[in-house]
Amino acid sequence: MSPACRYRPGLRHWHPLLLSREVGRRPVARRLAGQAIVLFRTASGRVGAVAEACPHRRLSLAVGRVQGEDLVCAYHGWSFDPEGAIRCPLMPARRQKHQAFQVCEAHGLIWVREAIGPQPPLPHWSSDGLMLAGTVMHHVPVPLELTLDNFTEVEHTSTIHQVFGFADPREIKHRIELEPGATHVWNSGPQKWFLPLFNGLIDNRPGDCFANDWVTTFEPLLTIYEQTWLSPEGKLRRFRLKVVMFFVPLDNAVTQLVTLIFSPRVLPGPLHRLLAAPIIRAVTSRELNLDVWALKQLADLDTELNPLSLGPLDRVLLENRRRLQPNYLSKLV
Known part of the structure; x- marks a missing residue:
């Protein structure tokens, strides 16, 4: 059994x-x-x-x-x-x-x-005028808590990610705001270098400031990311991303990620749907693949957090655990 x-x-x-x-x-x-x-x-x-x-x-x-x-x-x-x-x-x-x-x-x-209790409404979010670039799924052979940890901390973006990340974790400006049923996180700092190919497509340049802000809610477990770029002069770039990610516990050891990717129209007419949206979806999916790769390399799947090992950007992990407990964790451990 x-x-x-x-x-x-x-x-x-x-x-x-x-x-x-x-x-x-x-x-x-x-x-x-x-x-x-x-x-x-x-x-x-x-x-x-x-x-x-x-x-x-x-x-x-x-x-x-x-x-x-x-x-x-x-x-x-x-x-x-x-x-x-x-x-x-x-x-x-x-x-x-x-x-x-x-x-x-x-x-x-x-x-x-x-099918028990009152039926809650489906989760909802605003597209903010953005277009759906695609929906991708990943199966992660890691418990729910550890999967959530990875996607709600920012320090690893400097080492694991190739496009959406910060050049130096020491330069990240970080702020969190807490509610009983949600955690809000704001991050900004120098964008790490990526291929010039993307500069023309998404109007980003070397030296830009990257902001990755998100809110996590727990009924169901869901994180919505808002990713924007600023020029060195402080001008907001036209390209931005909204990423809506659901964390679905399949069993004790496997978590499914369901990610909806939204972006502005960057090419005219059907070219956006036929060319730009698949590129945006592929690049974002590749970044998610890097997260999944890192999680697959974990040598210890113990879900307990050691407060002594947490850094200045990790407080949100403890706060997420407190909000996850009543919504997902049974007493049968």
């Missing part, structure tokens, strides 16, 4: 589990906070999500088939609708329910939560 998932309370929040285009008539198996789930799209286009194991003889419903509005088990033909209602061929009058999950489709994503 697998150990209980530490993040089970997080199931009550909406999490983007996969891209809309990944769910068709063929069932898809996924995990969320340790729960094995099967998602399927009915003939009418509705998406359902139910517990993976058939309650009859435990066969995986991921090997079943969609028939009309139901998911049919391949073993004995039991069928399940998106609410979990069961129809059994040999006992048609028997009323049973299978565990079902609430599902919502928005922003090109499938969102899932446990």
Whole structure:
């Protein structure tokens, strides 16, 4: 028997589990906070999500088939609708329910939560007039807390990152602001050098000041980054990025990152969609790949923080842990 998932309370929040285009008539198996789930799209286009194991003889419903509005088990033909209602061929009058999950489709994503308690609204954010350049996903073989640590501290950008980072961590101006359910972080400093190719595309130059500011909220776990550049004279450059990142605990040891990337239009007409947006998406995804690479190299996955090892830019890690605890961490450790 697998150990209980530490993040089970997080199931009550909406999490983007996969891209809309990944769910068709063929069932898809996924995990969320340790729960094995099967998602399927009915003939009418509705998406359902139910517990993976058939309650009859435990066969995986991921090997079943969609028939009309139901998911049919391949073993004995039991069928399940998106609410979990069961129809059994040999006992048609028997009323049973299978565990079902609430599902919502928005922003090109499938969102899932446990069907208990009042249904909260989906997370929302302002695009600030920016255009979606793309959505990327990463699976990180690291617990939720350590993944969050990496993406809410700034010191590593000077060494790990190639484009979006600071030249020298000692020159970073850093400020945090705390709320009961959120942490706000402001960072600015000299931008590290990157290829001149990007200077023409995004109007950045050597000597610019890079600002990477973000807010992290915890219902669900989400960080929204605002990245801007200033010229040496203090003029705000026209290019900026908004990055919306969800941290989805799949189980005790794996975290899924779902990242939506927004940018201004930098080329006219369809050229932005066909050329600029894919480049912006690829560059941002590569920067995220570097973060994932670093996390994969961790030699110790203990989630406890040692306050004595934290530097002047790391206070936010402790504050994030305090806010994460009531929303995601169960007492089953």
